Amino acid sequence: MRFLTVSGPPSSGKTSVILRVIEALQTRQRKIGVVKFDCLLTEDDQLYAKKGVLVKKGLSGALCPDHYFVSNIEACVTWGHENDCAYLISESAGLCNRCSPHINEITAVCVIDNLSGINTPRKIGPMLKSADIVVITKGDIVSQAEREVFASRVKQVNPGAVIMHVNGITGQGAFELTSLFEEASDIETLKGKTLRFSMPSALCSYCLGETRIGEEHQTGNIRKMDI
Amino acid sequence: MSYYDLLPRPLSELxxxxPYIEDFLSSFGLEVEPGQESLQDYLVNLNPDLLEDLGIGAEQLQQSLHDFINGMLALDDPLDQVNSLTLIGGFNKSGTAENLELTLKPGEVICIVGPTGSGKSRLLADIEWVAQGDTPTGRKILINGEVPDSKWRFSTEHKLVAQLSQNMNFVMDLSAEEFVRMHAESRLVTEPEKKVEMILKQANELAGETFLPDTPITSLSGGQSRALMIADMACLSKSPIVLIDEIENAGIDRKKALDLLMREEKIVLMATHDPILALMGDKRLVIKNGGIARIIEASAAERKNLIALEELDNKLLALRNRIRSGETLESI
Structure with missing residues (x-):
């Protein structure tokens, strides 16, 4: 089973891009599974189900979404494998820009959009900087030159990645992206694998539900601004 | 020269x-002083806690810098000369063979015509992807008569194709001058200031209404945006092939625009339904049902009609300008 992690800022077009890739993979008769991670609510699982792919939804609720991801993804891979999927795609949003679901030796995709601003590539951490494939979306909304400037900004923070433009609405570029999905590594389990980058942590009183503001309520791993 | 040649040299020189090395490091949130320290020592001495806060590992930072510097140095490599592009036909949506082999040379303009949804964009995409029978149409593209290196597909430094799409919107919060400079810098052109000046001058010659260097790009009119993008493409792009998805006729001198692109000795493919642009082309590919149904060579009679069409167009343009300047059109 080929497994890929797809991540990206909220509303960058992850689901649309994955749906277009699924369409292209289905013409090649591949059985596909998708795991959709979100925080509070998602209806994207229905969009996937409509395409006739196997889908699992995971909502992290009150937990840190990426910690939730990493503590569930191994079981998801086993699930995909047991269901004879040829492909398993995990979709998760990088909400704080410091999180990243990318795993060593597993093809990592980051979706980012042209409308997010020229400084955004610099602001996103390992989710973008350690991805193997960077998909830039919403290119139809801006001019060629702006697309190029944005792509060069992405290239600056992740020069080793393959950078592709995909239109999540028309599917332009999805066929080409699919040919890269076909080269993803083939695995049976995630046992023994490691994250590409450690996840951010806090372990302070607020992690345990504290709501009161004030010095006396702060315990644990606290860091102070230089003011 | 490569990354490894730069490593032992002092930062002050490097x-x-x-200068793009400093830009690279600052994009990761790192500061660097131009001192006697070598690049190697700088990288080795970075505080691991700082790197963790910035969300990057030391090894990965070095790998990225390696890839980035080598990519930048590759920009100086001479471009592979493209003397011809050959399109070998595939199949239309019903599976009927296109049965054609078409070779295009620099300086030629090929128009692509056909209704919406007929497959014009797929043809442009096949060329951009340098298809090798691996796209839904089964077409193949040869460069200089040979199967090209697959590096053309993913290289951002040496792109085979520059595409001018229909949409000319801008969302970045920059002035025209700042934007063109940023674009020129991303291409590492020599003397970017001169290029910027040239592009703004050319754009103003193409646009019906002139704009200033400090005009925000988001407030340019449709015609001004198109003019800026065409001038930008003609002056900055090193790509030997240009794909154009229709030049809308409002607010821009289309003939001058096309002349500007042709002067740069590029192979121009243009999806258009504009009679003037279509007749200016050397050939027209008629797309139907996903395939190239016919190739029309511009005839002598058509060329003659082009002159009449241009007169008609100029007349309309003059009327447009009269409306703009507040005149009435009671006599035309």
Whole structure:
């Protein structure tokens, strides 16, 4: 089973891009599974189900979404494998820009959009900087030159990645992206694998539900601004 | 020269010769001083806690810098000359063979015509992807008569194709001058200031209404945006092939625009339904049902009609300008 992690800022077009890739993979008769991670609510699982792919939804609720991801993804891979999927795609949003679901030796995709601003590539951490494939979306909304400037900004923070433009609405570029999905590594389990980058942590009183503001309520791993 | 040649050299020299290194480091949130320290020592001495806060590992930072510097140095490599592009036909949506082999040379303009949804964009995409029978149409593209290196597909430094799409919107919060400079810098052109000046001048010659260097790009009119993008493409792009998805006729001198692109000795493919642009082309590919149904060579009679069409167009343009300047059109 080929497994890929797809991540990206909220509303960058992850689901649309994955749906277009699924369409292209289905013409090649591949059985596909998708795991959709979100925080509070998602209806994207229905969009996937409509395409006739196997889908699992995971909502992290009150937990840190990426910690939730990493503590569930191994079981998801086993699930995909047991269901004879040829492909398993995990979709998760990088909400704080410091999180990243990318795993060593597993093809990592980051979706980012042209409308997010020229400084955004610099602001996103390992989710973008350690991805193997960077998909830039919403290119139809801006001019060629702006697309190029944005792509060069992405290239600056992740020069080793393959950078592709995909239109999540028309599917332009999805066929080409699919040919890269076909080269993803083939695995049976995630046992023994490691994250590409450690996840951010806090372990302070607020992690345990504290709501009161004030010095006396702060315990644990606290860091102070230089003011 | 490669990354490894730069590693032992002092930062003071490197930052002066390759200013993009500082830009690279600052994009990761790192500061660098142009001192006697070598690049290697700088990288080795970075505080691991700082790197963790910035969300990057030391090894990965070095790998990225390696890839980035080598990519930048590759920009100086001479471009592979493209003397011809050959399109070998595939199949239309019903599976009927296109049965054609078409060779295009620099300076030629090929128009692509056909209704919406007929497959014009797929043809442009096949060329951009340098298809090798691996796209839904089964078409193949040869460069200089040979199967090209697959590097053309993913290289951002040496792109085979520059595409001018229909949409000319801008969302970045920059002035025309700042934007063109940023674009020129991303291409590492020599003397970017001169290029910027040239592009703004050319754009103003193409646009019906002139704009200033400090005009925000988001407030340019449709015609001004198109003019800026065409001038930008003609002056900055090193790509030997240009794909154009229709030049809308409002607010821009289309003939001058096309002349500008042709002067740069590029192979121009243009999806258009504009009679003037279509007749200016050497050939027209008629797309139907996903395939190239017919190739029309511009005839002598058509060329003659082009002159009449241009007169008609100029007349309309003059009327447009009269409306713009507040005149009435009671006599035309």
């Amino acid at each position: 930052l002066a010769e390759h």
